[in-house]
Amino acid sequence: MKNIYIALSFVLTISFGYAQSKETKSADKLYERYEYVNAAKEYLKLTDNGSTDTYVFKQLANSYYNVFNSIEAEKWYAKAITTTQDAETYFRYAQMLKANKKYDDAGNQMRRFASLAPNDNRAKSLSTQENYLSKLLGKTKLFDVKTVGINSKNSDFGAYLKDNTLYFASARNEARKSYEWNNQPFLDIYQSDFKDGAVNNIATEVTALNTKFHEGPVSISADGNTVYFSRESFFDNKFEKSTDKKSKLGKMYVYKASKIDGKWGNVTSINLNNKSYNTSSPSISKDGKTLYFISDREGTIGKTDVWKASINEDGSFGTAENLGPNVNTEGNELSAFIADDNVLYFASNGKQGLGGLDIFAYDTVKNQEAINLGIPVNSEKDDFGFTFNQSQNVAFMSSNRDGGVGDDDIYQATPYCQLNLIVKVKNIKTGENLSSASIVVANQNNKLIGKSTSDDMGNANFQGECDKPYFVNVEKDGYEINVFEVPNSKGEFVLNADLTPTVAIVTEKEVILKEIKFDYDMSNITSDGAFELDKLVVAMNEYPNMVIFVKSHTDSRGKDDYNMSLSDRRAKSTVQYIISKGVATDRIKGQGFGETEPKVKCGEACTEEEHAQNRRSEFLIVKK
Known part of the structure; x- marks a missing residue:
């Protein structure tokens, strides 16, 4: 960086x-x-x-x-x-x-x-x-990140959106004196228009805030009338001498200015500044009561930490408070920004990251360990300067990652709208949670989004993009297959996927199912046939002593011996399917009867409907 x-x-x-x-x-x-x-x-x-x-x-x-x-x-x-x-x-x-x-x-x-x-x-x-x-x-993406056209060949960073104006710090002014750290011009504060979700590529200096010293970045109060920004302490003639007494070593200070007749003026140094340490990267809370900033003052855990201070009614600042180990480390914490929802974004090289500085988020209300924002916000290079305008749902950040045009570039980050889909599978009649149900989620273009099975509580989780329709196919043995539609949603959406048990009619003499369909001249079980036979499995599970005899019949078309053989193969396939579902072999037998026992005796004069009635399977109860 x-x-x-x-x-x-x-x-x-x-x-x-x-x-x-x-x-x-x-x-x-x-x-x-x-x-x-x-x-x-x-x-x-x-x-x-x-x-x-x-x-x-x-x-x-x-x-x-x-x-x-x-x-x-x-x-x-x-x-x-x-x-x-x-x-x-x-x-x-x-x-x-x-x-x-x-x-x-x-x-x-x-x-x-x-x-x-x-x-x-x-x-x-x-x-x-x-x-x-x-x-x-492998972390779920939280933002989509893209570069903006306003970047220069030098450093551009600290982009901050207020209303429709983007403020940022830049070393683009080649007429300025160069800074020895990296041989780039001194920093100035610039602004550009932000309209229809895009940054105007034309940048202009905020001359009222710029001097011959380094300035930037900025933070502006909610009412837009006060700006806080970083500037070198040389402006106040505050510095320390180098060891050889030949060089002046300045610090970074925080200054504030007021808007007077539409222009910034009345620039003053705040009382948190001291020539013995840096105070920089200010960020004002939405309620205007707290200023967050970066400092290496006494009490810092590492090289630089995130600090905060309350703002008194007279505009002065209270005692600086270190945000502690949930945020700060023995490394460097930089570029603090407090969002409207009280989430603090900052950069750190002391926490677990992908390389260099990574950007983290810390909920100041919950006071839990800060979380890494993951790819693509973070990269193997330095990523920092994250600011988030939640009212316009757009964030900005800076990085020196590969592919940029300058040493540090500004990037626009849009929250990745995520759907957390929770599928709950239950028996619609009993309310029982159904485990091991097969669940497939696809979008409206039939593209697979996820595939899973329900857990012991009947639940399965899927991640998808929000505000898009999804279709959920749920299958379980002994239940009718069902397809559910998930409407356009965001955040967490719970889908109650209730399944109807496959029900067979059980009489004293037989179990009645719909037609067990076979492909023409074939004896293998089709998906439609399996669906019906699953009902028989359910019935046999409900009656654990039930014994079934399967009779398979054909119509009168075709040769007698062929029909007898075909029906017998179909009967045996049916028996094997039921056994494959866990039914004991001694509870089901089967035999083919060809065309010898027609349901409708019509001979060669049978209609198609009558042939269909004769082409059947029967499930006789031998023992109940």
Whole structure:
């Protein structure tokens, strides 16, 4: 990740165990001033001169890590770990391996990290859920993600939609001074129109909020009259000196401005700022009572954490509160955004993810562990800056994933409308839950959506796209097949799939079924025939002592001996089908009688209807 916003949000300091030297002095100064591109060039010179010092390897790797050059970072971390036992180096190495889709190798390095830092929450989560990656890759999609045409060749991020205006931070102004971190122009705040679900490709500067320093991203109050945004502390002439006293090191502050006659003005620094730490990425709650932000102030669990502070009636802020371990880790938490439904979205590289920064959602009301938003919101690269305008049902995010036009690009994310279909199969007469029912779900184009069997409670779950009709085919032995239609729905929909038992008429002498159909000149059981014979199975299960004798008949057409043979084969097929359903062999026998016992004695003068009556099967009760 090369975006300047992340660079300005935190200062990375690690004790490497190897001392700096006069050979590294020039490169170290550049590194201390966050000029990672130039620092890497200086460290490379040392390796070209034959240096094999672990400190140089680590500094090179960290320089590339800080500008998210994952290929080079992986290369130099691989060299650094040959002579080091530094836990954080293993963690960063694993991050870069994941960014390069080398998940097995990343897992190995995370285990080495965990062995060196067993009390680190990042290590603890690994030990309890080592198969988390396969779960993430198989996670149900929550959003559809697409790029927008407003991106430039430099960093664009922090898109925030207010009404029909999209605000974002960008380094696109080539006339601006370049920032040494990544040799891109300083950041400014831009805006663009959002209409009919699309972003206008023309962006204009929000000149009232821009200065010669870095600005962005923004958050605007519900009434639209107050904007909060990040800006460098140099604007207030607040900074600290570098170790050599030759450089000024600023922090990120949060400022607010008011809308006066339709324009932003009266820009002031908020009282949460301090030159000793960063305060950035503001997000105001819908009720205007709480500000969420990113900071590395005292009390931070990791490098940077998500914090919040209440807003007093006079506009000042109360004591900053850390959101705790359900959100924050020993890694970096960044780009906080609080949605209207009080769900906090943020980016983290300390939680279980796909690589780099991943975007997570945390319900501030339920106060449960944050959840990873999965693919395609997250990728093996850095994904961050997630904002969600719920009234317009559209979100925006940023990423340096492959396929973009710049170092960091803005993406539009639309909630994937999901249907959670719960099918409950029951006996319509008794209300009994029916297990092992075969359930097939298809859409209106007859495309298979899912196939399953009901559990012991008669239930089966299916996932589909919402607001689309589905058809559910339910089958179970002893019950009539039924097809149910699911109307256009979203969220959870419960389908009561009640099945009617297949019923046979049981008299004192016989079990009466509808015609057992066979294909012409064939004796195998057809699906229609099976449906009727299942009724006989049900009847025999209801009368466990019942013994049946099957008599199969033909019409008078055809030769006598052939009809006798055909009817006998059909009788035996019928018997075998009943036995296959679990009925004991001593409870059913069968025999063919050809045309010898016509029901309608009409000879050669029989009509088709009369032939059909003679072409029958009978199920005589030998014992009840």
